[in-house]
Amino acid sequence: MVLRPFEDGQSGEALQLGLACEVALQGGGRLLLGSARAPADAEATLWLEAPGGQPCPIMQARFHPEPAQPDSPRPARLFALVTDALPPGTRLVLQAGDQRTDIAGEGSGESALAGLLAAWPAEAGFALLADCAANPALQPLLGWQQRPFGGFGDWLAGLNPVRGRMVETLAEIEEAETLTSLAGEVMVVVRGSAAFPPEARLEMVAIGQRPDAAGRAEPVAVPLLDWHVAALPQALVGQARIDPAWLDRLSTLELVLRVQMRPDLVHFLRCRPRAATVPDLLDSICRTTPFAEPGDAAGAAALDLLRLVVARREALWAPPLASLAAQRAAPDAAGHLPRLGLILGADDPLAARLFQVTAPEFEGRCDRLLVMGDAAEAVAQPFIRRGRIPVTLGAAAVQALRQAAGRAGVLAVEAPRFAAAVAAGRPASAFSRPLGAADLARLLALHASAGCEPALADSLARLLRLHRMQPGEPAFLPVQRGWSSPHAAEVVNAHLARLWSTGPAETALHG
Amino acid sequence: MAKPPRTRPATAMGRVCIIAHSHPEFSKGGGELAAYRQFETMRDAGRDVVFVGASEVGTQYAESRPIETVMPFGPGEYVYSFAGMAEDRLAWEDTYQRGVLVDFLAALDCEVYHFHHYWRLGTDLIDALMAARPDARFVMTMHEMLAICLHHGQMVKTRSRELCRRESPLRCLACFPDQTLERFAYRKATLMAVLSRFDTILHPSDFIRGRYRDWGLTAPRDPVLENYLGDAMLAQPREAADPQAMAHRFGFFGQPTSFKGLDVLLRALPMALRGNPDIVLTVFGAEREDVLRLFPTLEPMVEAAGSSLTFAGRYDPLDALDLMRSVGWVVVPSVWWENSPVVIQEARRAGTPLIVSDIGGMAEKVQRGVDGLHFKRAAPVDLARVMVQATDPELRATLGASIRDVMGRAEFLAALDAATAVKR
Numbered sequence: 001m002v003l004r005p006f007e008d009g010q011s012g013e014a015l016q017l018g019l020a021c022e023v024a025l026q027g028g029g030r031l032l033l034g035s036a037r038a039p040a041d042a043e044a045t046l047w048l049e050a051p052g053g054q055p056c057p058i059m060q061a062r063f064h065p066e067p068a069q070p071d072s073p074r075p076a077r078l079f080a081l082v083t084d085a086l087p088p089g090t091r092l093v094l095q096a097g098d099q100r101t102d103i104a105g106e107g108s109g110e111s112a113l114a115g116l117l118a119a120w121p122a123e124a125g126f127a128l129l130a131d132c133a134a135n136p137a138l139q140p141l142l143g144w145q146q147r148p149f150g151g152f153g154d155w156l157a158g159l160n161p162v163r164g165r166m167v168e169t170l171a172e173i174e175e176a177e178t179l180t181s182l183a184g185e186v187m188v189v190v191r192g193s194a195a196f197p198p199e200a201r202l203e204m205v206a207i208g209q210r211p212d213a214a215g216r217a218e219p220v221a222v223p224l225l226d227w228h229v230a231a232l233p234q235a236l237v238g239q240a241r242i243d244p245a246w247l248d249r250l251s252t253l254e255l256v257l258r259v260q261m262r263p264d265l266v267h268f269l270r271c272r273p274r275a276a277t278v279p280d281l282l283d284s285i286c287r288t289t290p291f292a293e294p295g296d297a298a299g300a301a302a303l304d305l306l307r308l309v310v311a312r313r314e315a316l317w318a319p320p321l322a323s324l325a326a327q328r329a330a331p332d333a334a335g336h337l338p339r340l341g342l343i344l345g346a347d348d349p350l351a352a353r354l355f356q357v358t359a360p361e362f363e364g365r366c367d368r369l370l371v372m373g374d375a376a377e378a379v380a381q382p383f384i385r386r387g388r389i390p391v392t393l394g395a396a397a398v399q400a401l402r403q404a405a406g407r408a409g410v411l412a413v414e415a416p417r418f419a420a421a422v423a424a425g426r427p428a429s430a431f432s433r434p435l436g437a438a439d440l441a442r443l444l445a446l447h448a449s450a451g452c453e454p455a456l457a458d459s460l461a462r463l464l465r466l467h468r469m470q471p472g473e474p475a476f477l478p479v480q481r482g483w484s485s486p487h488a489a490e491v492v493n494a495h496l497a498r499l500w501s502t503g504p505a506e507t508a509l510h511g
Numbered sequence: 512m513a514k515p516p517r518t519r520p521a522t523a524m525g526r527v528c529i530i531a532h533s534h535p536e537f538s539k540g541g542g543e544l545a546a547y548r549q550f551e552t553m554r555d556a557g558r559d560v561v562f563v564g565a566s567e568v569g570t571q572y573a574e575s576r577p578i579e580t581v582m583p584f585g586p587g588e589y590v591y592s593f594a595g596m597a598e599d600r601l602a603w604e605d606t607y608q609r610g611v612l613v614d615f616l617a618a619l620d621c622e623v624y625h626f627h628h629y630w631r632l633g634t635d636l637i638d639a640l641m642a643a644r645p646d647a648r649f650v651m652t653m654h655e656m657l658a659i660c661l662h663h664g665q666m667v668k669t670r671s672r673e674l675c676r677r678e679s680p681l682r683c684l685a686c687f688p689d690q691t692l693e694r695f696a697y698r699k700a701t702l703m704a705v706l707s708r709f710d711t712i713l714h715p716s717d718f719i720r721g722r723y724r725d726w727g728l729t730a731p732r733d734p735v736l737e738n739y740l741g742d743a744m745l746a747q748p749r750e751a752a753d754p755q756a757m758a759h760r761f762g763f764f765g766q767p768t769s770f771k772g773l774d775v776l777l778r779a780l781p782m783a784l785r786g787n788p789d790i791v792l793t794v795f796g797a798e799r800e801d802v803l804r805l806f807p808t809l810e811p812m813v814e815a816a817g818s819s820l821t822f823a824g825r826y827d828p829l830d831a832l833d834l835m836r837s838v839g840w841v842v843v844p845s846v847w848w849e850n851s852p853v854v855i856q857e858a859r860r861a862g863t864p865l866i867v868s869d870i871g872g873m874a875e876k877v878q879r880g881v882d883g884l885h886f887k888r889a890a891p892v893d894l895a896r897v898m899v900q901a902t903d904p905e906l907r908a909t910l911g912a913s914i915r916d917v918m919g920r921a922e923f924l925a926a927l928d929a930a931t932a933v934k935r
Contacts, residue, residue, distance in 0.1 A: 350694050353602045354701040357638040416693045419700035
C-alpha cells in the first residue's frame with residue numbers, strides 16, 4: 001500500500017509505525033488499525049510481510065489523516081487494513097525510499113477497538129462501518145463484547161442523534177428526514193433553510209439488529225442494493241434499496257449519515273427512519289422546511305428529481321407487476337381450496353349491526369373469517385358470539401392473509417359494498433370470486449411497490465376495484481393526503497396509477 | 512320468566528304476540544295505540560294474544576337500579592326495559608338483555624309475532640327471534656319511515672323543512688353532514704336485511720307503502736291495512752252536528768311538535784279572522800305556554816287572535832270523539848307527510864270534517880270534497896283561505912254528511928287474519 005506524502009510533513013524525518021489494534025475476523029482474517037508517519041518528501045509504502053519475505057495480501061486498506069496534536073507537529077496517517085489471513089510472524093512494514101521500519105503484525109486485541117474508534121476521527125469510524133456493510137467478514141465488529149453495536153458502540157454514541165426529523169444542533173442543517181418503505185426503499189432528505197454549497201455531499205450506512213437463532217438481537221451493518229444521491233438547491237436527497245428479505249428480519253433499523261457541507265465541514269447524524277407509505281416516501285423529495293427560502297428553481301429541481309425517481313421505480317417494478325398480472329389472468333385452482341372469508345374496511349362499529357343480522361351469509365360460504373379495519377374488533381363480535389366459524393382480526397388477520405397464498409381461496413368483501421349489496425337484496429354480489437395464490441402474490445407486490453396506506457387492506461380494496469372495474473371507470477383512486485404541492489401529488493398519483501394498472505388490460509376488465 | 516299459561520283455547524290462528532315500541536300506559540302515540548287496540552280487539556274476539564310493550568318507566572328506572580328486563584303488566588301483557596339498547600334504539604348494546612327478551616318471546620310459543628315498529632325493538636332482536644322461531648310467522652306494521660329517514664322518520668329536510676321525496680346516501684348526507692356515506696349504507700342494509708325477512712308488512716296507508724317500496728322493501732307481502740280505532744270508539748254513536756253553529760269552529764288536536772304544523776295554523780288564524788271574524792280556534796293537547804315555548808315568535812299572532820283562540824290543554828284520548836264533535840272542523844296542518852294519523856280516524860269516526868295538508872297520508876285519508884278540504888302544505892295564506900271557505904254552513908253540512916266512517920271490527924279482524932295467515 002502506498003502512502004501519499006504528508007502535505008504538512010517535514011522532509012528527512014524518521015519513519016514511525018504503530019499498531020494500535022489487531023482484531024480477528026470471520027474466516028481467519030484480520031483487521032489491523034494503527035498509524036504511520038513518513039517524511040513529506042518521500043512516497044511511503046505500507047505492507048505486510050510474511051515469514052520468508054513473502055508479501056501477505058492486504059484485501060482492503062483505508063487511510064485517514066490523524067487530527068493535529070499539540071505535541072506532535074507531524075500528523076500521522078491512521079490506517080485500517082483487512083487481510084484474509086495473517087500467518088504467525090508476519091511483520092507490518094513501512095518503507096520510504098531507502099528507509100524502512102517494521103513491527104510485529106500482532107497487536108492488542110479487540111478490547112481496544114471501541115476506544116480507538118471513538119478517539120479516531122469520525123471519518124474513520126464511518127468508513128469502517130461502511131466496509132462492514134460491504135464485507136460480511138467485518139460484520140462481527142458490530143457484535144463484539146456483547147454490547148450494542150460492539151466496537152462501534154462508543155463511536156455511534158458520539159454522533160448527532162436526530163429526533164423525528166428535526167436537527168437542532170447544526171446551523172446549516174434543519175431537517176434530516178429518513179423513511180423506509182415495505183419494499184426496502186430508503187429515502188434520506190437532508191434539508192436546510194438556505195442554499196447548500198455545491199460541494200455538499202451525502203453518504204449513508206444502514207445498521208440494525210436482527211434476532212439470531214437463539215432470539216438474541218444481533219447488530220448488523222445492512223448492505224444496500226443501490227444508492228443514488230442528488231443535490232437540490234436546499235437539500236440533499238439519497239435513495240437506497242435494502243433487500244426486503246433483510247428488512248423483514250430486522251427488529252430495528254438506523255441510518256448513519258455523513259453530510260459533507262464543505263471539504264472541511266462534515267457532520268455525522270444518527271437517524272431512526274420512519275416506516276412510510278410509497279406516497280409519503282416520494283413526497284418527501286419535494287417537501288421543504290417551514291423556513292425554506294421560496295424559489296421556483298428549488299421546486300422545479302425537486303420535481304425533476306421526483307420524476308427521475310419515479311422513472312427508476314417504474315423500470316424496477318413494472319416487469320414483475322406485469323408478470324404477476326399475467327399469472328392472475330390465468331385460471332387457478334383457488335375455487336377448490338378451503339374458503340377464507342375476508343371482511344375489509346370494517347372501520348365503523350355501526351357495521352357490526354349489519355353483520356349481526358347477515359352472519360349466515362358468511363358462515364355458509366367460508367371456513368374461516370378474517371376481519372380488517374379500524375373497528376375490526378366490534379365487527380367481529382357477532383361472528384365470535386355465534387361461534388360458527390373461527391374469526392381472526394388485526395395483525396393476525398394480515399398475517400393469515402399473507403400465509404393464505406396457495407392454501408386457501410380468499411373470498412373478500414368490502415364492508416361498505418356489502419352493505420350496498422344487502423340493501424339491493426343481492427348480498428352474494430358483494431363477494432369476490434376466490435382469490436388464489438397469483439392474486440395474493442400480486443397483492444403483496446402492489447402493496448410493497450405502490451401501497452398507498454400502511455394497511456394491506458387498502459391495497460386489497462384497490463386490487464378488488466381493479467378486478468371489478470368497468471370501462472370508463474378509473475383504475476386508481478388518487479391518494480388524498482397533505483401533499484407538499486399539487487404538482488408532487490400529480491406526479492406521484494400518476495406513477496401509482498401506472499403501477500396499479502400494469503398488466504394485461506383484460507386482467508382488470510374481467511376480474 | 513315462565514311461559515305464560517294459555518288463557519284461552521287456541522284458535523285456528525294460534526297464539527299471536529303483539530310487540531310494540533311502547534305501552535299506551537306510558538305514552539299515547541298513534542303506533543302504540545294502534546298496537547294496543549289490536550291486542551284488545553283480538554283478545555275480546557277470543558283470540559289467544561299476548562301484548563309486549565316497551566316501558567319508558569322501566570328503562571328510566573334501570574339507569575339507577577337493577578330491574579328485570581321483562582315484567583308482567585296485566586293479564587297477557589308484559590312490558591320490557593330497553594335500557595340495554597343503543598342510543599338510537601335500533602339495536603342492543605347489552606346482548607345479555609337482548610337474549611333475555613328473545614328467550615322470553617320465543618318461549619311464548621306464538622304462531623305469529625306481530626311487531627308494531629322496529630324502533631325500541633332492534634333489528635338484532637328481530638333477527639335473533641326469527642332464528643329462534645323459524646316456524647313462526649312474522650308480521651310488521653309500519654308506523655313511520657324511520658328506516659328510510661334518519662330525521663325521526665319524517666322525510667323532511669333538516670335545514671329547510673322542505674319535503675324529501677326519495678332517500679339516497681348523498682341526499683341524507685346533506686341533512687346530516689356529520690355522518691358518513693358508509694354509515695347510511697350500513698343503516699339501510701341492516702334494516703333492509705331484517706325487514707325483508709318478514710312474512711308480511713302491513714302499511715296503514717298506501718302512501719307509506721309506496722315510500723317503503725321506493726326504498727327497496729319489496730320482498731314481503733305488503734297489504735294496506737288501516738289501524739283499528741278500537742271497540743270503545745266504534746261503539747260511540749255518530750251524530751250529525753248543526754252546520755250553522757259549527758261551521759266557524761275549528762279545532763287542532765295533538766301535541767305542538769314542530770312537525771304537526773300548529774305554527775302554520777296559528778299564522779293562518781289572523782288572516783282567516785280578517786276574512787271571517789266569527790272564526791274561533793281551539794287547540795286541544797297543549798297550553799298556551801307550551802306553544803309559545805316551542806314557537807316564541809308566534810306570540811304576536813296569539814295576542815292578536817284574542818278570544819278567537821283558546822288553548823284547552825291536554826285531553827284524554829277517550830274524550831277525543833266528544834271533543835271533536837264540539838268543533839265544526841278538525842284541522843291537521845302537519846308539515847311532514849304523516850302516515851295514517853289517529854286524529855283523522857277519530858274525526859271521521861266523530862263525523863267532523865277535516866282540513867288537512869295536501870300531502871302524504873293526510874291527503875290519502877281525507878278525500879277532498881268527501882271527508883274534508885285540503886290546503887297547500889305549510890302555507891298559512893292558503894290555510895286561511897280554506898278556513899274562510901269552510902265557514903260556509905252549506906259546505907259544512909255537505910261534508911258532514913259525506914265524511915266516511917272508519918273500518919269496523921269485523922272488517923279489521925278479517926283483513927288482519929288474511930294478512931297474517933301466510934308464511935313466505
